[in-house]
Amino acid sequence: MSYQTTETIQRLWDDFLRESLAEVPPEQRQQFAQQFEDRFSELLQNAANGGGDGFLDLVGFGDKGPVEFENLPYPYVQPDFDDSVVPSQLHAAAELYYIYQHERMKIFKVVDVLLKLFRLGKMRIQRGPGARALYLVEKWKPLRYGVRDRMIAYRRAFNYGSSKAPAGAVTNVNFHRQLVGLIVAVAQYFRDLQVSEVIRGGPMINQRPFGSSATVQRLGIDLRYALDRSTYGNIFALTMEVGHYLNSILKLLDAPDIKKAFDANTKWNVIEVVSNRYLGGTAEPSQRAKMAESGRRILKFVADNNFETSIDPHLFQTELRPIGPHAEAWLAAYRTTPEGQRFPGVPTALRSTRNRKSIPV
Template sequence: MANGTNTTLQGFRSFISQEVERLPPQERRAVVSALEQLFEGLQDRASQSDTTDFPDLIGFGTEAADVAVGDIPQLRADFDDAVTVTQLDATSKLYFLYQHERMGVFRVLNILRRMFHEGRIRVHRGPGARKLYLIEKWQPLRYGPRDRLAAYKRVFNYGRAPRPAGAIVNVNFHYQLVALMSALAQYYRDITIGEVIRGSQDIENRPYGTQATIIRIATDLRYALDRASYGNIVALAHESSLYLKELLELFDMPDIKKAFDANNKWDVVEQVLNRSVVGGARELSQRAKMAEAGREVLQWAAHANLATNRDPAAFQIDTQRAGAHAEAWIAAYRMTDEGRRFPGVGQNLRWAVGLPDRDARLHVA
């Protein structure tokens, strides 16, 4: 882009900005959004007609370039978009699998197989017995428990499995996840407060919730998940998800439920764990909700438009579903053993953005 062209575009932008201030607020937002897209397109097209070549600039070309009057290169900031969506989708499935691993669903299958083999469960020719026999016969999983534990360690830094040698381990995942959940929850709590104070649902300006905080945390989380999910994570998450679906269907078979006097598959899981595992079934309700809500938020982060200059109204609509799941995740997380030390949404968010405790207390509204 030539210097003269750049000066003309910036002057035109300043003139339009002064004129836009005279418009009503609702019309102003639409006009500003359209003008920003127009200016970005003009800058891109102007940058494609560069006449100054790099060899000329450094003195190896046929002509010597004058830096003062040369063209201005338009460099595109695309680092935040350089992620693989399929890998991010796989990590959301893997998080769902991890929570079911913590619930003991995969362990229940091993217990049922052993009880079926030893004759300690009164099933023999029903649909559940047939499915249990087929699972035991064919051993469908290519990736077993050890592979799943290694994947949880790589992508989430969860569990006690040894770190794979030479692999990237996402050591900050849980901190970033809790920070994102807190930012989403605080954003919609502040919107609710703003609606009450202003007496209307029509918020003309940016709400009290900090949009930039959500975008920054979600972008960092997305980048860290992308760089830690290479290798077999996509195949493992897909295969293990299908396997988990088969297990849950097995637990819901009528003869399996009858053997444990259960009404549904989750009663089967609870009964088997209570009878066979030290400590019994724990945190089933909390882990089930964390699995659902965590998967939804991670999928939102994978596909969301995290541009810094997003329109606040569009951003609010886009994140509404994720905000509801974030609140549900936090409510369930606070009832788990590790989540009981959770300091609360406001305090955790101030800590996440780097505000010291003393200053955080001074900034409490």
């Protein structure tokens, strides 16, 4: 299709669309309008694919020799930036975030302490499942990626920690700001929807979401792109190995003989007791556990969603709805951590949860 023909079609398209949609019932116009738009893009793309020698025709090296501008093929360029990511890296980043929050809870340090106590005979276990699990961990040393490797991975992917990133490696310096921005945007989106239930008026207003999806999409695309360009190399392998190891040691901490040795009811009690006795105190296990769960779910949503600009608002709202509670839960947990206290808009009720002064009764 020549450029002149394509230009004529584009000029006539609005008239065609207006006349076609005038006969469609109002409640169905949005659906058909999107179908028309998709069909128009498909026609332009197919027309451009038929003119593969357009550049040669432009410079006069084609079969037809020099060609006038109006007879040149339409140069349609397919936008593919938002889709140029490696899904496995993005899923690995979501799992790595889950692992990082458990690192902050001192899970790996607790297991190291248990191995030392078991080796020195300072823990009264001998033949139970926990003792056998500690023996196997010490014998086989399944975790090849040590604390230094993990800290470098956190630094590269999330810019977390104090480890220095390797020279020449890409560091995702804006991860935390983008993550907080995305979560706040998702939470605000659903708060706006709740407000809209009060202020909606006519039937047409009642059929469209009140919140805007543009901010959520923009932040999601930026976050996905930044994670994709910083999680190459050994991040996937490290996440697979450390993820399996984390799963194993959580089962180890839940062994009945280990819980009995520390007079604990759950593995989280074991972590708390060991952290207080040997590691200088706990590190917000309740908040970190929720941030790990909700943060991983949000990052997996970012990895799996293509954030299509022309998506139907109702469909986008349906896709985003499961993420809304996770966004609110992550924010509530983050605001009660030491670094989250600097978060703007922290309510007094949440800020007071960090107050360590005794309350008179």
